[in-house]
Every structure is written in structure tokens, then in C-alpha cells.
Amino acid sequence: MVISIEVAYYCATAVSIAHLLGQLCVGMITYCTLSYCYFHFVNLGETARRIRIIRELYDSKNGLTMEEILERYDAGDIIEKRIGRLLNNGQIIYKEGKYFAGNSTMLLMNRAMVLMKLVVLGKRSEFD
Numbered sequence: 001m002v003i004s005i006e007v008a009y010y011c012a013t014a015v016s017i018a019h020l021l022g023q024l025c026v027g028m029i030t031y032c033t034l035s036y037c038y039f040h041f042v043n044l045g046e047t048a049r050r051i052r053i054i055r056e057l058y059d060s061k062n063g064l065t066m067e068e069i070l071e072r073y074d075a076g077d078i079i080e081k082r083i084g085r086l087l088n089n090g091q092i093i094y095k096e097g098k099y100f101a102g103n104s105t106m107l108l109m110n111r112a113m114v115l116m117k118l119v120v121l122g123k124r125s126e127f128d
Contacts, residue, residue, distance in 0.1 A: 002027045029119065036116045049073060 006027055010020040044051065056072070057064055083099070086092040093102040101107065114124055 002031045032116055033120055036113070036120070 003024065006020065006024050009015075009023070010017075053069060053073070056069075083092070086102075087094060090103045091101075091106050093100045117124060
């Protein structure tokens with residue numbers, strides 16, 4: 001959509017191709033950066049365990065003991081559910097007792113995120 005708007009603007013005005021390419025670069029970098037931020041903002045509230053724990057503690061009138069929290073967030077159960085989702089989505093494959101990478105969509109998304117981190121943060125990870 002961003003590219004379409006930029007090209008329409010180029011066709012409607014008398015600007016040079018260099019100007020159009022500059023606008024396209026700035027527009028795409030801005031769009032990708034905002035998309036990266038939006039994705040992580042939405043993802044943070046939905047999947048982060050610490051947010052879910054805080055929300056459950058807030059909803060619990062009498063609080064929760066450590067045993068109750070560990071019962072709800074058993075590491076084995078969490079891994080089992082995630083592996084199940086990855087298998088159902090075809091992102092991993094189970095063959096001869098081992099797991100292998102399946103559909104490369106998530107790998108491509110990961111590489112896009114690393115590229116955006118390089119552009120925005122200047123490093124591959126916020127922990128580097």
C-alpha cells in the first residue's frame with residue numbers, strides 16, 4: 001500500500017525518480033519499523049508469561065501461592081503445548097523420534113525481525 005501511494009504521488013507530481021526512490025526508502029523503513037513495534041506491542045500483552053502471571057494475580061482476590069503459580073505454569077506442560085502448536089502448524093516435523101524444522105515461514109519472519117533490529121538498533125539483538 002505504501003508503495004502504491006508513493007507511485008501514485010510520483011505520477012501526479014513532477015518529481016524526479018531519485019526523489020521517488022528516496023521517498024520509497026524512507027516510507028518503507030518507517031512502515032517496517034512501525035510494523036515491528038506494533039507486532040511486539042500486541043504480542044507482549046497476549047503471550048508474555050509475566051504479563052499473564054500479573055493479570056492472574058490481579059484477578060485473584062486472595063492472591064496465589066508459589067505452588068499455585070507453578071501448577072498453572074508447569075514448564076513441561078508449556079513445552080508440550082508449544083510443540084503441539086508447532087506440529088499442527090507444520091512449523092516443525094516429528095520423524096523417527098526427533099523434531100525437525102518444517103515450514104520455513106517462521107524462520108523467514110525471524111530473519112526479518114533480525115534485519116529490522118539491525119536497522120533500528122544497529123545490532124542483531126537488544127542483548128548484544
